[in-house]
Amino acid sequence: MHYFEVTVKKMSNQVNTIAIGLSTTPYPYFRLPGYHENSVAYHSDDGRKFHNDSDGGVTYGPTWGKGDTIGCGYRPKNGVVFFTKNGEDLDVAFRVLQHTWYPSIGTDGSCELEVNFGDSDFKFKRARGYGPGSPLLSEHHRSFVALI
Incomplete structure (x- = not known):
C-alpha cells in the first residue's frame, strides 16, 4: 500500500475546492485532480x-475543509484507491486502476496545507509505516507545508 495525508491549515475566502488524489504524468497544472484523464x-x-x-x-463522502486531514491510499496489487477523513476510512473509492500514480493536490484558491508522506504519525493508523515512495518507511518522517 502507498499512502499520504493532507491537513488543511488555512483557507482563503476564494477557495471553493481542494482536490486530493492521484494522477499520472504529464498532468496539466490548470486542472484539478480527478478532472483530467488518468x-x-x-x-x-x-x-x-x-x-x-x-x-x-x-x-x-462528507465535505471537508480547514482543520481536516484527508488521506489517500493506493493498493497496487488490486488497483484499489481509498480515502480517509481525520483517520477514519471512507471505504474504497475506485477499483482496478492500474497506473503509475503520483500524489496530486489541487485547489482553485490560496490555502495552506501540510502534506505528510509518512510514517509514524498518520491519523489513519493502519497506514503507519506506508508512504507513496516505498512499501514500508519505518524511520523517516516526511512532511512539508505547501502554500498554494
Whole structure:
C-alpha cells in the first residue's frame, strides 16, 4: 500500500475546492485532480469522487475543509484507491486502476496545507509505516507545508 495525508491549515475566502488524489504524468497544472484523464480525487466542496470526470463526479463522502486531514491510499496489487477523513476510512473509492500514480493536490484558491508522506504519525493508523515512495518507511518522517 502507498499512502499520504493532507491537513488543511488555512483557507482563503476564494477557495471553493481542494482536490486530493492521484494522477499520472504529464498532468496539466490548470486542472484539478480527478478532472483530467488518468486521475482520481476526492473534492472538499461536495465530498464527491472524480475519475477522469469534470462533469460532476459521484457521491462518496462528507465535505471537508480547514482543520481536516484527508488521506489517500493506493493498493497496487488490486488497483484499489481509498480515502480517509481525520483517520477514519471512507471505504474504497475506485477499483482496478492500474497506473503509475503520483500524489496530486489541487485547489482553485490560496490555502495552506501540510502534506505528510509518512510514517509514524498518520491519523489513519493502519497506514503507519506506508508512504507513496516505498512499501514500508519505518524511520523517516516526511512532511512539508505547501502554500498554494
